[in-house]
Amino acid sequence: MNQKPLVEFQNIYKIYQMGDSQVRALDGVSFSVYEGEFVAIIGQSGSGKSTCMNIIGCLDIPTEGTYLLNGADVSKLTDDEQSEIRNQTLGFIFQQYNLLPRLNILENVKLPLMYKGLKESEQTERAMEALNRVGIADKCHHKPSQLSGGQQQRASIARALAGSPSVILADEPTGALDSKTSAEVIAFLIQLNALGNTIILITHDNSIAAQAKRVIRIHDGKIIYDGIPAGDSIIRSTVLLQKEGTV
Amino acid sequence: MKFTKTVQLAFGSILSNKLRSLLTMLGIIIGVGAVIILVSIMDGITGQVTDAFESFGMNNITVSMVSRGSTRYIEPDDMYEIIDKNPDLFTYCTPNVSLRATVKAKNSSDSENASVTGTNEAYDKINQLTTEQGRFLQFIDVEKQLKVCVIGTYYEQEFFGKGKALGNTVKINGVPFTVIGVLEEKADSSENSSDQCIYIPYTVASKLSNNRFISSYTVTLTDANKLEKAKAALEKNLTKILGSSDFYSIIATQEILEELNKIMGTMKAALVCIAGISLLVGGIGIMNIMLVTVTERTKEIGIRKSLGAKKKHILSQFVVEAATISGVGGILGILFGAIVSFVAGKLMNVTILPSLFAIVLAFSVSVAIGIMFGFLPAKNAANLNPIDALRFE
Structure with missing residues (x-):
């Protein structure tokens, strides 16, 4: 293991007030992710995995507990500083791709570089490099709507890669894709990880999670499993359920 | 993020919702x-209006006699003396006698009412008139009280036909006058234009007017700056001659014009304020549409923020x-305004040029x-919470 964790959750709580009742989306979660890891955070809808992802992504702040990203306490940062840290250290891949429909693919990929304040020529150079890596450089002047789902997801991966982030955060990246394209996207993430990129993948799909190096399973806002994925997802589920009883 | 890039983006957004x-x-x-x-x-x-005044001569001063029940008038010779004594101030002087009269060509039965002006030989210089055919009135015509006249192109064409007026006779209140000159066309020779004029000694x-007193004189200055002197x-x-300053008034074209410009300026300011309300x-x-746009593009704002966009x-x-x-x-408003001004100018027969001042003012204000x-x-957009914005559908 490396010296310092990239992502460190220290007893994180996220509590939503819904009328009279409190909803504990995260109920005392602690874990660390180190450089070079490929972690899948898995859970059913409502388990708190999305809240977890939002906090890792500096899009939301915990009600209690400390979140250190690259050693910095995120909850103590201002809005603009959070934007800055997202820009510098995180690359997002969303389920719905979240490409801006009015911009072409190249312009979309250039966005994080633009907010970095890079020169126009350097933005284009790095964006094209990222598009080459995902293999859709020839589509760079198309609008997102002219591309297939798989191609759009590649574009969003290129956008995440372009800024050379420390952590790539993928939120259900295959949720809107067919199984063949899903496999391609996951294979690409595995390949990126092999090249040294740290990847955190959020999914509800056991077979997707099984391809990560490490699995964190969240249930009712608590971590019920944290370790290597078991070979067979069905067996693993059983194991996890047994484990849940003991937590 | 570069400014040109931002503007480009703004144009894209405007065009996407024409x-x-x-x-x-x-x-x-x-x-x-x-x-x-x-x-x-x-x-x-x-x-x-300014042009009209300038055609009267910007250096002109009109001296009018004010009748207050007495008969105190300035004789032309007295007036000439004042002018001659001050050659550094004055150049020309003419008495003005205007009378309404019926005029007609000698052999015609059609007569019309006209305003006939009695002047001297300096009048054409004072009012910058050019005599195109023949000559203007001269000293001898005035001195000998000759029945001669100089006419505008309206009467030339109306009475005799173009180029046929010289030497012909016009009857003014029944008295025959020989046409000795025709003025250059100033407007379009139509009725009521400045081409409808007759000048006699x-x-x-x-x-003819049965009044031997001259009620008005026009004097020209050597220099507009010497008005006060x-x-x-x-x-x-x-x-000194009349005994009191109550018997005459002095009006300078310059001063009228200044007053007029002041009034026009005030009116203009008032109208611009009204237009400013729109x-x-x-x-x-x-503001209304931008509020809608921000709501519509909440998701976009969320995406941009997730990629590192700051509030600014x-x-x-x-x-x-x-x-x-x-x-x-x-810009469209400028085009619209310029076109309408141009068309209005054509319709009103006024030379209207879109005002550069108005264009610059209106554009910067808009x-x-x-x-x-x-x-x-x-500001609402910049303050959106990224996670709420991202989830917005």
């Missing part, structure tokens, strides 16, 4: 157009977009309004 953008701009277009049209028309009218006019000299001499309404329209990026994007809408509206009214929606 009808809505156009309707939003309408307030600004009308406001800017109204400012330009009003200012241009006012300028055109002022210009025309003032000595003759005075007799010239007035003082006139006042001093006239008061600019304000246009600005509120922009979002703020400038929306402010620039509002300013671009109002700026484009301003952009400023865009920035002002775009700021609130932009």
